Structures are given as C-alpha cells and as structure tokens.
Amino acid sequence: MSTRFWPQPRRYEKKAANAIRDALVSPRTLKLDGPVLDYLNSKGSREVEAQRALREESDRHLHGNMRSSAEQIALLGFLIETIDARSVLEVGCFTGYGTLGMALAVPPDGKIVSLDVNEDWAAIGRRYWEEAGVAERIEFRAGLALESMDRLLDEGRLFDLVYVDADKKSYPAYYARALKLVRQGGIVALDNMLRNGGVADPDDTTRQTAAIRELTASIREDPAVAMCLTPVGDGLMLVRKRIPSSA
Numbered sequence: 001m002s003t004r005f006w007p008q009p010r011r012y013e014k015k016a017a018n019a020i021r022d023a024l025v026s027p028r029t030l031k032l033d034g035p036v037l038d039y040l041n042s043k044g045s046r047e048v049e050a051q052r053a054l055r056e057e058s059d060r061h062l063h064g065n066m067r068s069s070a071e072q073i074a075l076l077g078f079l080i081e082t083i084d085a086r087s088v089l090e091v092g093c094f095t096g097y098g099t100l101g102m103a104l105a106v107p108p109d110g111k112i113v114s115l116d117v118n119e120d121w122a123a124i125g126r127r128y129w130e131e132a133g134v135a136e137r138i139e140f141r142a143g144l145a146l147e148s149m150d151r152l153l154d155e156g157r158l159f160d161l162v163y164v165d166a167d168k169k170s171y172p173a174y175y176a177r178a179l180k181l182v183r184q185g186g187i188v189a190l191d192n193m194l195r196n197g198g199v200a201d202p203d204d205t206t207r208q209t210a211a212i213r214e215l216t217a218s219i220r221e222d223p224a225v226a227m228c229l230t231p232v233g234d235g236l237m238l239v240r241k242r243i244p245s246s247a
C-alpha cells in the first residue's frame with residue numbers, strides 16, 4: 001500500500017510536538033534556561049556592546065552571582081521609558097550592570113544615583129558607563145545604603161523609580177525609605193523577593209527570608225500601592241505608589 005498520503009513519521013512527530021506546545025502555552029511561567037534564556041536575552045531586548053561586555057566581566061567576578069539578570073534590567077529599562085522616568089535610585093550597585101542599563105533608558109538629562117559600600121566594584125562599572133557614553137548620568141555614592149538614603153531624604157530628593165537590590169535583612173528599612181523617596185505614581189522595584197524559592201520553604205527560617213516574607217505581606221496589605229510580584233530574575237516585586245484621589 002502506498003504511504004504517499006500519510007504523514008511521514010518525522011513530520012507527524014513534529015506536528016504532535018507543536019500541538020502539545022500550543023496546548024501548553026499559557027497558564028504558567030516558562031522555566032527559563034538554556035536555549036530559551038539565550039533566545040530571550042538575544043532577541044527579546046536590546047543589549048548594547050558595553051552592556052554585554054560588562055555582563056561578561058561581572059560574571060567572571062568572584063561574586064558574579066550578585067549581578068542583576070539581563071531580562072530584569074531590560075524590564076526596568078522598559079518601565080523607565082514607560083513612566084518617562086528621569087531620576088532613578090539604585091540601592092546596591094555591585095559592578096554597575098543594572099546602573100548601566102537604567103542609565104541607557106533615561107533621557108540624556110536623566111540621572112541615576114547608585115549606592116554601594118564597595119567602591120572597587122563600582123569602579124569596574126565606570127569603565128563601561130564611560131564606553132557607553134552615559135557616565136555623566138550616573139552619581140555613585142559610597143557608604144552604607146541606609147545612611148545614604150537618609151541623606152537623600154534630608155536633601156529633599158525625589159525619584160521616579162527606586163530599584164532595591166542590596167542586603168536582604170535591611171529590605172523593610174530600604175522599602176520604608178524608598179516609599180518616601182519615590183514620587184506619587186512612581187515605581188519601587190525590589191529584587192530577590194522569591195529568594196530562590198526560599199520564601200515558600202517552611203524550613204527556610206533565615207532572618208533574610210523572614211524579612212522578605214514579612215515585607216511581601218505588608219506591601220500586599222497596603223492599599224496605597226499597586227503591587228505585583230513577578231517571576232523575573234529571582235522575583236522582581238513591582239510596586240507603584242498610588243496617586244491619592246482628590247475626591
């Protein structure tokens with residue numbers, strides 16, 4: 001019997017795989033690794049050469065795992081453009097990969113203030129900030145972040161977006177200050193709000209994870225903000241400081 005009208009097995013298998021993929025598209029977030037992550041990073045956003053080079057240098061650093069993920073910074077850059085942010089505060093600079101992405105997203109007269117205790121790590125980033133032509137948009141402040149944030153409050157500074165990405169036990173204190181430092185309608189973004197799954201693990205009783213769980217609960221209960229915990233990176237919490245209605 002001729003098999004001319006029957007699908008060839010390989011073609012059939014391919015069709016079946018596509019049908020299964022179509023049926024699986026939606027209700028859950030994809031697990032991101034391997035080729036899918038490569039595709040996302042190479043096709044899903046626009047990383048310039050200086051960003052790529054800084055990302056790779058950061059990854060060779062002893063503490064390279066502290067770098068923000070490329071997709072996280074792409075999302076923050078998109079949000080910066082969406083809300084027309086001109087002033088951004090970053091709490092936790094490390095090698096300045098996030099700083100660079102956000103500096104590229106603000107307009108030429110925009111400003112990023114980035115805080116860190118470690119000046120040497122920020123110096124790595126400065127070379128790439130200069131290469132990308134955005135170094136004048138970036139003000140790095142060395143010192144303990146809580147003290148630097150208090151100083152910014154004393155100076156009466158107000159930001160369109162605050163990105164919190166430093167030591168986790170201090171997150172509640174950072175968030176309290178960030179809410180004061182962000183304008184109405186502005187955004188506070190907090191990294192590591194899933195703690196690599198630790199927030200959902202009852203055996204994880206560390207001080208850091210407890211602080212993150214408590215903070216998540218208090219943000220969720222606060223009607224003064226809109227909130228969404230996204231599975232981007234290690235859990236990027238997005239908070240919008242609502243504009244009180246005048247009614």
Ligand SMILES: C[S@@+](CC[C@H](N)C(=O)[O-])C[C@H]1O[C@@H](n2cnc3c(N)ncnc32)[C@H](O)[C@@H]1O
Nearest residue numbers: 066067068092094098116117144145165166167
């Ligand atoms: C996760 S890394 C920041 C990553 C960075 N946002 C990026 O985009 O790659 C955390 C940084 O917070 C800094 N840090 C930790 N505790 C701090 C503190 N109390 N005050 C200021 N910086 C602190 C560390 O030195 C480290 O560079």
